[in-house]
Amino acid sequence: MPPPGLSDDLQKFNAGGSGDWFPVAEIRYYTNVFIMYEDKILLGYKKRGLGIHKYNGFGGKVEPDESTLDAALRELKEEAGITAPLIHAGTLLFVVPGQKWAHIDIFRADEYTGTITESDEMRPEWFEKTNIPFDNMWDSDRHWFPLLLSNQRFSARADFDREGEKYIQKKWWIGIDSKT
Numbered sequence: 001m002p003p004p005g006l007s008d009d010l011q012k013f014n015a016g017g018s019g020d021w022f023p024v025a026e027i028r029y030y031t032n033v034f035i036m037y038e039d040k041i042l043l044g045y046k047k048r049g050l051g052i053h054k055y056n057g058f059g060g061k062v063e064p065d066e067s068t069l070d071a072a073l074r075e076l077k078e079e080a081g082i083t084a085p086l087i088h089a090g091t092l093l094f095v096v097p098g099q100k101w102a103h104i105d106i107f108r109a110d111e112y113t114g115t116i117t118e119s120d121e122m123r124p125e126w127f128e129k130t131n132i133p134f135d136n137m138w139d140s141d142r143h144w145f146p147l148l149l150s151n152q153r154f155s156a157r158a159d160f161d162r163e164g165e166k167y168i169q170k171k172w173w174i175g176i177d178s179k180t
């Protein structure tokens with residue numbers, strides 16, 4: 001059974017961790033964009049803020065007056081200097097006790113236009129798809145990346161305990177979204 005917050009008709013891909021799911025909280029919407037090209041994927045090294053020193057896709061909060069897709073395009077331009085024909089790849093619920101749930105819409109594209117440019121927030125860097133720096137990324141990503149890379153839509157939930165500045169993954173559940 002998928003955990004609270006995910007739809008009932010997902011096919012389980014993997015799950016792990018222990019304990020109870022954290023209680024329901026208000027949702028805040030975010031985006032995250034991954035650009036692929038041939039055998040490579042573009043990640044950004046985060047230079048400031050939450051997730052500093054981790055590699056991630058390009059993204060951030062959805063503003064009240066914009067669609068999720070518009071937010072994803074805006075963040076891709078702001079953080080990496082490019083634009084791309086984005087496809088919705090999946091969603092991730094990032095849950096930390098005492099905070100709003102982050103509902104992250106994840107997009108992918110296999111091409112882009114513009115010149116990849118470092119920003120104040122992110123330093124873009126290409127990685128071979130066979131050599132992704134999972135040890136230097138959010139811990140949940142290694143569990144859903146196989147679906148992102150194989151073009152299978154997914155919905156995932158990852159609950160993290162917070163210890164000071166550190167986020168420690170406690171429990172996760174990844175499902176394949178076969179509706180689309």
Ligand SMILES: Nc1[nH]c(=O)nc2c1ncn2[C@H]1C[C@H](O)[C@@H](COP(=O)(O)OP(=O)(O)OP(=O)(O)O)O1
Pocket residue numbers: 030031032049050051056057059060061092094102104138139140141158
């Ligand atoms: N790849 C990822 N895997 C994961 O498990 N959690 C992620 C994630 N990317 C982001 N998160 C979580 C961390 C954070 O709580 C939330 C939003 O993170 P972001 O880095 O996108 O947002 P920012 O706070 O930088 O937003 P902006 O200031 O609008 O750029 O989602």
